[in-house]
Amino acid sequence: MGLLEPLLKISPLTLAAVLVFSPALFGVVVFAVRTKWSRKGVVTVAGWVLTLAAITVFAIAFVSRTALSATLPAQAAPWSMIVAGGDLALLAAILVIAVRFRSAMVLVVALVQLAVVLYAELTGGHAADAAPAVFIDWLSVVMVMIVSVIGSIIVVYGLPYMKEHERHLGIDEAGSHRPGFFLTMLVFLGAMNGLVIFDDLRFVFFFWEVTTLCSFLLIRHDATELANTNALRALWMNTLGGVGFAAAIALFGAHAHTYSVQALLHSPMGAAASLPILAALACLMFAAFTKSAQMPFHSWLLGAMVAPTPVSALLHSSTMVKAGVYLLMRFAPAFHGTQLSNVLAIAGGFTFVATAFLAIGQTNAKKILAYSTISNLGLIIACTGLNRPLALAAAVMLLIFHAISKGLLFMACGVVEHGIHSRDIEDMQGLVNRMPLTTLIMVIGILSMLLPPFGVLIAKLAAIEASVHLPLAMGMLVIGSTLTVAFWTKWTGRLLTSEPGAVHPKIEHLHVMYFVPLVLLTVGAVAFSLAVFPLLTELVEPAVTQYYALVPGAAGGVDLSSDVLAVPWMLVFGFMATAVVVPVLVARTRPDEEVGAYMCGEQIETPNGSGFITAAEQSCALSIRGHYFERYVGEETHGLWMTVVAALLMAAMLGAVALR
Amino acid sequence: MGLIDIARSKSPWILHFDAGACNGCDIELLACLTPVYDVERFGIINIGNPKHADVLLVTGTVNKRSARVLRNLYDQMPEPKAVVAIGACALSGGVFHQCYNILGGVDSVLPVDVYVPGCAPKPEAIIEGVVMALGKMQEREHARKRGAA
C-alpha cells in the first residue's frame, strides 16, 4: 500500500472542494463558451475529474480504514452566514418561480418553508460547532462513487442524446438550450456530492434544496405545457419535503444544540431519545419520502419522465431519489429500536408492493422504470426501517446495484426511443430484430434487476431474510418481489418476440458516446454482481459496521452472517454462465432448419411480417399484444386508495413518535 | 438396433390432419385412442402440433384449399418423419375422385410412406400402418446416416 501513501496527505477539504465545486465550474465554462467542441470536451473532462476524485476518495478510505473528517477554518469566513444566505437565495429563486409560473401551491409551500427556515435561524443560531464540517465515511464513499462515476457516465451520454433530441425538436445550434442543460446537470452532481460529504445539517439542507431546484429546471427543460406542470409538481412536493427538513433542523438546534450529524448520532438516540428529537427524525423521514418519491409523493417522479432521458437516468439512478434514502440510512442508528423504525419499514414495504403492482399495468417503458425505481427505493427504506445489520447491508447493496442497472436501463431506453420514436413497450416488440445490440444490453439490464445470481436479487433475498422479525413487512417484501417478476418478464418478452428467420439479425450502429456508457454500465452490472463478496467485505461491511458502532448494545462488530450470503454464489454464477455459453459455443443454437410459428398450417408471409390465411381465404398479418391486466391493476382503480393508505402510514409515523 | 432406434420405435407421436374426409376415417382414427384400442400402449400420443410430431396421419382427399395447409404442416415437422395416408379418399380421392375441387390423394402433395386402404379402415389397420411407417422411417434414417458417413 506504500504506493498509495501520498494519497493520505490530500486534505479532505480539497477533495470536498473538487467533488462539490469542480462540476459547477466546468458547468459554467460549458455555459460561457458556446461551441460544440468545447462542450463535448469540457463535459467529458468534468466527468473524468469527478470519476478520478471519487476513486481517490475510495482509495484513501481503503488505505486509511477510517472516516475522513475535517473542520472548516472558522476564521476564514462566516460559514453559517454563508449557508443561511444560500438557503434564503434558493428560497427566493423558488418564490420567483412560483410567481413567474403562477403556482399558488409552490408559493404557499415556499413561504411556509421560509418561515420555518427563518425560525430555525433565529432560534438555533447559537449551537456550538466544534464538530467536523466534512465527514466522509464508507456510506459517503459509496454515495460519492455512485454519484460521481455513474452520474458522469450519464452526463457524457447526454452529449449525443441532447444533440439528437434538439435536432428532433428542430432547434438549431444557435438557439440550443444545451449549455444551460449541462450546467444544471453538472451543478446537480456537485450538489449531490455535497449532500453526502458534509456533516453539518445546515450544509446538507442547502445542497438538498439545490437538488430540488436543479431537478425543477431539468424536468422543465423542454418547456412544454406538460413539462411545466410536472416540474411545478416536483417543485412543490420537494419544497414541502424541505419544510420537513428545516423543521428537523430547528428541532435539533433547539433540543440537541448541534447541527452536526455525527454529534447527533453520538448523543442519546433510539429509545433513549427525547420526544422532540424523535419528532425531528420523523420530520427527516417525511423529507426523505418526498425526495425519494415514496407514496403518497410518488407522482412527481412519474411526472418527471417528460424530461429528456439523461435527466431521468440521473434522477432515478444516481442522484435525487438516492438523496432521500441516503439521509435515512445515515440516521438509521438514531431511530434504532423505536416504533418509528418499524412504521418506516412498513411504509417503505407498502410503497414497494403498491408500485410493483401498478407497474404491471403499464406499457410506457419510462413509466415502468419509474415505478420500478420507486418500488426499489421503497425496499431500501424498508431495509432501513428493519434496522438490523443485514438489512442495512442489503440496503447498501441495493443502492449500488440499483444505480447501475437503472442508469443502464434508462440510457438504453433513450437509445431505443431515438431508434424507433416510441417509448411504448408494445412498439418495442421484436426489437431484437431491429436493434439487437441495444436489446441485448437492455435485456441484461432487466435481468440484472430481476434474476439470481445478479446483485439486486441477492440483496432482495438478504432483505427478506432480515425481515422475518416483522411479519407484516416480510409479507410485503415477499409479495412485492413476486409482482416485480411480472412486469419485467412481460417487457423482456416483448423485446424478444421475433419474427421467424431472424436467426442472425444485422447489428445496428451505435454512436460511440452511446456505446461506451452503455457497455461500461453493462459490464459494471455483471462485474459487480460477480464481485458481490469482495464488495460486501470491502465496502458494505465497513459501512454497516461503522453504523452499528453507534447503536447502544450493538457495539463490538456486526454479524452479517446470513444463509443467503452463505450460498456458493460463484458456483451459481458459473453454472448459469455455462448454461448460456455452452449452447452458443457448440453452435447448438444454430438450427439445422429455420421454421416459422405454428399457425394451424395457415401461415404465410405478408408485407407486414408473418401472417395467416383466414377462413375467408384472405391473408391477414399476425399482430400480437401483451396483456396488461388493465382492469385489475389500473392506476385509476388503485391509485387513490393506495395514496390514502400511504398518507395514513405517514400519519402513523407521527403516532409512533408519540408512542415511542 | 441402437438405443435411439428403440426409442424412436417406441415413441411415435402423431399429428392427425383431416384434408377433406367425410369424417368416417377420422372417427376410426380417434377410436384408436379409446380404451378399446389404447394406442398409448405403444407410446403413441396424438400430439396435435407438427413441431412435436413424428408421423403425419392424413385422412380424406386433398383439395385445392387443404393442399397448402397439408404442405405447411408437413414442413413444420422436424425430421425424421413419416406420412400415412388413411382411407380410400386419402389414397386416391376415393368417392370424391374427379370432383371439381379435388387434386387427388395425399401423394399428389406429399411423399407418402404407407397407404392404409379401406372406407373406412379398421383401427387395427391404422395402428399397423403407423408401425409400418415407423419401419420405413428408420430405414430412411439409416440410409441417410450411411450416405453421410
Next chain:
Amino acid sequence: MMAEYLAALAAVLVAPFIGGVLMGIDRIVSARLQSRQGPPLFQPFYDILKLFAKRRMAANTFQMISVSVYLASMVLSLALLFMGQDLLVLLFILALGNIMLILGGFSVKSPYSQLGSQREVIVLLAYEPLLVCMVVGTYIMTGSFSAASIFGLERPLALSMPAFVITQALVMAMKLHKSPFDVSASHHAHQELVRGIYTEFSGPQMAVIELAHLYELVLLLGFIALFWHTNLGIGIALALACYGAVIVLDNISARMTTRWMFGFTWSFGLALAAANLAALYATGPLPR
C-alpha cells in the same frame, strides 16, 4: 463440505431416473383411471431419447439458450437442496429457470406460445408466494433458511406446518401443469392452446425441457419429503401420497381459467399459509 458436494452430484445423476420412473407411473395410473392400459413404465425415457435424436428445427437462436438455462436452474436447485443450502435462494433460482422458459415462449411470434407464456407468468405469480411462505415457515421453526437446519429439529415439520403440505401439493399441481391448473400448457394437446408455452420448442429443445421436468418433479417431491425429516421413509411416502393426490386431481377435474386459478391460490392458498404462519409466530420457537 466435500460430502455435501458429493451428495449433490449423486442426486443430480440419479434424479432423472427416479423422475422418469415416477412420470411413467403417473402415465400408467392416469391411463388406468381412464380404463386404459397405458404406456410402458419407461415411456418418458423413450420420449426424451427420441426427441434428442430429432433434427434441430428452431425459430430463433434464443430458444436453445432459454431451455438450457431452464434445465440448468432445475439441476442447480436440486443440487442446492441436497447441499442443504438456503431454500429462499433455491426458490429464486427455480424462478430463474421458469422465467427463462417463459422468455423462450415469448421469443417466437406465435399465437399459441405467446398465450402460453402470458399465462405462465400468472401461474408463476400464483404459486411463488406460497413457496416463499413455506420457506419462511421453516425459518420460524429453525431460525435459518438453510435446508440443512431442518434436520436439527426434533419434531417433523408436517406436524407444525400441516397447511404447507397442502400448499406444496397445490404448487406441485401448478408447476407440473396438472388439471385444474393446466392453463398455460399441459401434457396433452388442448384445442385452443395446442401445447401452450411448449408449442414452438421442438426436437432436442423439447427433450431438454422434458429432462428438466424430471428434475423438477424430484425437487418438488424432495420439498415435501423434508416435512418429515426425522424419518425420511415417511417423508417420501408423504411426498408420493401428495403426488398421487395430484394425479387423481388431474384426472377428475377439468381445466379452469387463469383468473380462477390466481384467485384460488391467492385467497385459499395464501389464507392457509397465513393462518399457519400466524400460528407459528404465536407458538413456534422465535428466531434469533
